[in-house]
Amino acid sequence: MDQQQRSSSGYSHSPRSPSSQPYLSVSVTDPVKLGNGVQAYISYRVITKTNLPDYQGPEKIVIRRYSDFVWLHDRLFEKYKGVFIPPLPEKSAVEKFRFSAEFIEMRRQALDVFVNRIASHQELQKSEDLKTFLQAEEETMERLRAHESSYFKKKPADLLQIFKDVQSRVSDVVLGKEKPVEESNPDYEKLKHYIFELENHLAEAQKHAYRLVKRHRELGQSLSDFGKAAKLLGACEADGLGKALTELGAKSETLSIRLQKEAHQLLMNFEEPLKDYVRAATIAERANAFRQQCELAETMKLKEINLFGLISNKTLNVPIQLKEDSEEAARRFESIVRLMNEEIVRFQDQKMIDMGRAFHEFAKGQARLANNIADAWRSLLPKLEACFT
Amino acid sequence: MMGSENEAESQLFASREEMENLVLDEPSDNPNGNGGSKSFSDYRSVMSSLADTHHPLSPPLTPADSDPLLAPQPYRDLRNPSLSHDNNSYIEPPAYADVIFSPFDENTGSEINGIDSPGRSSDSSLSLSRSPSSSSDYIKITVSNPQKEQETSNSLVPGASTYVTYLITTRTNIPEFNGSEFGVRRRFKDVVTLSDRLAEAYRGFFIPPRPDKSVVESQVMQKQEFVEQRRVALEKYLRRLAAHPIIRNSDELKVFLQVQGKLPLATSTDVASRMLDGAVNLPKQLFGEGSTVAPQDVVQPAKGGRDLLRLFKELKQSVSNDWGGSRPPVVEEDKEFLEKKEKMNEFELQLSNASQQAESLVKAQQDMGETMGELGLAFIKLTKFETEEAMFESQRVRAGDMKNVATAAVKASRFYRELNAQTVKHFDTLHEYLGLMLSVHGAFADRSSALLTVQTLLSELSSLHTRAEKLEAASSKIFGGDKSRIRRIEELKETIRATEDAKSVAVREYERIKENNRTELERMEAEKHADFSNMLKGFVLNQVGYAEKIANVWAKVAEETSGYATDSA
Numbered sequence: 001m002d003q004q005q006r007s008s009s010g011y012s013h014s015p016r017s018p019s020s021q022p023y024l025s026v027s028v029t030d031p032v033k034l035g036n037g038v039q040a041y042i043s044y045r046v047i048t049k050t051n052l053p054d055y056q057g058p059e060k061i062v063i064r065r066y067s068d069f070v071w072l073h074d075r076l077f078e079k080y081k082g083v084f085i086p087p088l089p090e091k092s093a094v095e096k097f098r099f100s101a102e103f104i105e106m107r108r109q110a111l112d113v114f115v116n117r118i119a120s121h122q123e124l125q126k127s128e129d130l131k132t133f134l135q136a137e138e139e140t141m142e143r144l145r146a147h148e149s150s151y152f153k154k155k156p157a158d159l160l161q162i163f164k165d166v167q168s169r170v171s172d173v174v175l176g177k178e179k180p181v182e183e184s185n186p187d188y189e190k191l192k193h194y195i196f197e198l199e200n201h202l203a204e205a206q207k208h209a210y211r212l213v214k215r216h217r218e219l220g221q222s223l224s225d226f227g228k229a230a231k232l233l234g235a236c237e238a239d240g241l242g243k244a245l246t247e248l249g250a251k252s253e254t255l256s257i258r259l260q261k262e263a264h265q266l267l268m269n270f271e272e273p274l275k276d277y278v279r280a281a282t283i284a285e286r287a288n289a290f291r292q293q294c295e296l297a298e299t300m301k302l303k304e305i306n307l308f309g310l311i312s313n314k315t316l317n318v319p320i321q322l323k324e325d326s327e328e329a330a331r332r333f334e335s336i337v338r339l340m341n342e343e344i345v346r347f348q349d350q351k352m353i354d355m356g357r358a359f360h361e362f363a364k365g366q367a368r369l370a371n372n373i374a375d376a377w378r379s380l381l382p383k384l385e386a387c388f389t
Numbered sequence: 390m391m392g393s394e395n396e397a398e399s400q401l402f403a404s405r406e407e408m409e410n411l412v413l414d415e416p417s418d419n420p421n422g423n424g425g426s427k428s429f430s431d432y433r434s435v436m437s438s439l440a441d442t443h444h445p446l447s448p449p450l451t452p453a454d455s456d457p458l459l460a461p462q463p464y465r466d467l468r469n470p471s472l473s474h475d476n477n478s479y480i481e482p483p484a485y486a487d488v489i490f491s492p493f494d495e496n497t498g499s500e501i502n503g504i505d506s507p508g509r510s511s512d513s514s515l516s517l518s519r520s521p522s523s524s525s526d527y528i529k530i531t532v533s534n535p536q537k538e539q540e541t542s543n544s545l546v547p548g549a550s551t552y553v554t555y556l557i558t559t560r561t562n563i564p565e566f567n568g569s570e571f572g573v574r575r576r577f578k579d580v581v582t583l584s585d586r587l588a589e590a591y592r593g594f595f596i597p598p599r600p601d602k603s604v605v606e607s608q609v610m611q612k613q614e615f616v617e618q619r620r621v622a623l624e625k626y627l628r629r630l631a632a633h634p635i636i637r638n639s640d641e642l643k644v645f646l647q648v649q650g651k652l653p654l655a656t657s658t659d660v661a662s663r664m665l666d667g668a669v670n671l672p673k674q675l676f677g678e679g680s681t682v683a684p685q686d687v688v689q690p691a692k693g694g695r696d697l698l699r700l701f702k703e704l705k706q707s708v709s710n711d712w713g714g715s716r717p718p719v720v721e722e723d724k725e726f727l728e729k730k731e732k733m734n735e736f737e738l739q740l741s742n743a744s745q746q747a748e749s750l751v752k753a754q755q756d757m758g759e760t761m762g763e764l765g766l767a768f769i770k771l772t773k774f775e776t777e778e779a780m781f782e783s784q785r786v787r788a789g790d791m792k793n794v795a796t797a798a799v800k801a802s803r804f805y806r807e808l809n810a811q812t813v814k815h816f817d818t819l820h821e822y823l824g825l826m827l828s829v830h831g832a833f834a835d836r837s838s839a840l841l842t843v844q845t846l847l848s849e850l851s852s853l854h855t856r857a858e859k860l861e862a863a864s865s866k867i868f869g870g871d872k873s874r875i876r877r878i879e880e881l882k883e884t885i886r887a888t889e890d891a892k893s894v895a896v897r898e899y900e901r902i903k904e905n906n907r908t909e910l911e912r913m914e915a916e917k918h919a920d921f922s923n924m925l926k927g928f929v930l931n932q933v934g935y936a937e938k939i940a941n942v943w944a945k946v947a948e949e950t951s952g953y954a955t956d957s958a
């Protein structure tokens with residue numbers, strides 16, 4: 001659990017910092033299975049430690065479930081156009097798989113990361129919805145969750161409608177259904193290409209990382225089987241040889257356990273971050289396309305005005321409302337684009353840190369494992385010597 | 390299976406090897422900077438020469454390629470002298486571990502007892518490990534240069550048929566051989582002959598089983614692959630023979646290895662003609678002519694012989710044995726023997742299981758190494774991409790870190806695969822001993838059949854005696870004697886005498902075989918102790934050594950990326 005972020009923007013996260021400093025620290029813990037049968041679900045404890053005035057401090061604990069996190073995500077996504085909302089872990093399709101211990105732990109970790117990213121994001125941390133999520137009573141959350149579907153169906157403002165349109169067009173573009181904008185900013189194209197390539201490379205790396213986890217498990221299993229077989233063989237033999245085989249078998253079984261542990265660590269500390277990176281890349285891709293669409297929309301709006309002007313016989317008396325609207329739109333778009341540019345830089349920096357950490361954990365884990373293995377086998381050597389003299 | 394697929398595989402692997410070498414040819418950590426790429430081409434040429442015939446006296450390159458377990462070629466790395474330097478500097482092992490430990494290296498391959506550095510062929514490690522300071526004599530046999538030849542003698546079938554001969558080269562310093570280095574050409578049929586003669590001459594010994602005739606495979610497999618597979622198997626077989634302390638001094642082997650031209654050992658005729666001969670003799674036997682068993686024939690088991698009558702008798706005897714007929718007198722030691730047999734069966738069962746699990750372990754290690762390598766390469770590609778297409782400074786920084794991780798992963802992958810190559814050799818001991826079990830069964834079968842012969846003769850004797858008594862009793866009732874009866878008694882007494890002789894021979898033979906069994910068991914126990922000890926020690930030492938190397942590689946990277954560390958436990 002990350003208590004200390006490297007890029008602390010806004011609030012610090014260490015509860016131990018001087019009380020004058022504002023801090024907001026969140027952790028997601030204690031997954032518990034609730035409910036029965038088809039309606040069973042996992043609930044998590046979300047602990048908020050803060051000295052911010054808006055929050056009920058210094059500590060508040062609430063119970064949340066996955067769909068609550070989804071609610072938060074969706075709300076932020078709607079409200080904060082242009083900001084990279086941190087990705088959520090996937091919703092699992094397979095019923096049985098839902099409750100495997102490993103899956104639950106993976107999800108818990110991912111949710112913890114998710115909330116912390118929001119809490120450490122300059123813009124997002126100020127969100128009302130975040131506050132609600134962290135503080136509201138469970139019944140309130142339940143109500144909000146239920147309203148989720150109906151709430152977003154009604155869209156009064158024109159501007160919001162444009163955004164909705166653009167959103168759907170974004171997915172069309174991303175899916176390749178629509179032709180890309182003719183005169184688009186080359187920077188966007190470059191970034192689009194970059195993200196696309198990056199995603200491919202990352203996905204491949206993540207695939208191998210996952211396989212590596214499997215290999216650790218398999219090696220562990222075969223060490224266990226081999227250990228058993230060696231012990232059985234040792235039972236056939238007399239004296240030194242029998243004893244040696246038995247010792248070897250026992251050591252092998254011990255190492256099997258160690259390997260299983262490492263497999264788990266690898267999954268949590270290396271494979272998950274990689275998967276997370278892949279998810280994030282997808283978001284960046286969409287955001288980039290969105291940015292492109294914003295510019296397009298802006299351009300089209302302006303063209304609309306000009307066209308209107310031409311039709312109405314070169315009078316420059318463009319209806320005031322339309323002009324104001326388009327100027328408003330232009331301003332909005334510009335601020336979004338500016339925000340996004342900042343976001344992209346921030347995203348890259350964050351990713352560098354995340355990956356750096358993942359690499360470090362990976363290397364550390366492998367070094368530790370190898371040392372353990374070496375030590376275990378080494379300790380067997382004098383015993384073997386004794387058996388064979 | 391092999392052959393063309395191997396080529397494709399080696400192509401595929403070639404590019405991966407190339408990439409790996411590119412990764413690892415960093416001037417900082419590889420003193421022989423170009424060692425990688427140069428030896429890579431050596432490796433390739435080695436691969437392609439698989440199909441070709443190579444020099445008679447060159448050491449065989451593919452001791453275990455036919456072994457399906459070891460299908461992926463990479464384990465037979467013959468290259469990278471730099472790596473072996475690494476090995477030796479890392480470990481200060483006792484002498485034997487050095488030999489067992491270091492990977493293939495033509496330069497440092499030491500010829501202890503004239504046998505190559507381990508791994509050339511599996512069983513050489515056996516004799517190597519037991520390289521006793523007592524015997525300094527050696528025999529080294531190589532099988533190479535398969536060639537097609539034509540059947541010269543006119544056969545019933547028109548049109549010449551072809552067969553394959555192999556060059557069998559021997560290097561030895563044993564004085565009983567004529568010369569220290571010589572070669573002959575032999576075909577597979579000759580090997581079968583050799584094996585049959587040995588089986589006859591050395592009953593009760595643990596004789597290494599010969600390679601199968603593989604009639605089906607010879608039709609189904611590609612000719613080249615099949616020949617290669619057979620060549621390897623023949624070499625293993627002959628080397629095992631040479632490793633057996635008794636058999637290596639046999640005349641049969643000497644003749645096989647030395648005598649030029651046609652093999653002067655009696656060929657085994659096929660069963661049908663034997664039966665034919667037997668059928669011809671049967672009426673004579675039934676009518677009392679030549680009904681005695683020639684004593685020297687008694688030395689061989691009835692089965693597979695020409696004596697049908699004897700076959701029937703022994704069959705009858707074994708049936709009566711099974712049905713709890715008259716207890717044969719020779720029983721006492723059998724209890725101890727039965728115990729040993731029981732133990733042997735148990736041992737075989739557990740050995741087979743252990744051997745299987747060992748194979749799984751090897752596979753798991755192999756997979757680990759492979760996946761680690763693939764992960765490393767994926768990160769290399771990612772690094773390359775980030776460095777080239779970077780749009781932000783942070784990306785370049787990350788690319789640097791990633792490269793370190795990737796390089797470490799590729800190195801670790803290599804270590805895993807090297808470790809595995811060694812592990813395979815060590816576990817070969819398990820497979821070898823499984824093969825030895827066949828020999829043991831054969832030796833025990835020799836004993837059983839010898840016992841059966843004795844029992845048959847004993848019961849025959851007893852029935853002969855009974856008949857003689859009856860005749861004498863009947864004859865004595867007639868005053869003055871019964872001319873015909875007296876004659877018959879005389880004949881019977883002759884038969885009894887001959888049978889007595891045969892019995893004596895049979896008993897001697899049985900005792901001899903029992904003794905052979907005993908000495909062989911003792912020998913096997915001692916060798917098993919030594920071989921297994923080496924296997925276990927070698928295996929463990931290897932694990933330690935390579936784990937240390939891998940740990941160091943990763944520790945360095947952990948150090949380099951420690952800037953990202955958090956305080957989390």
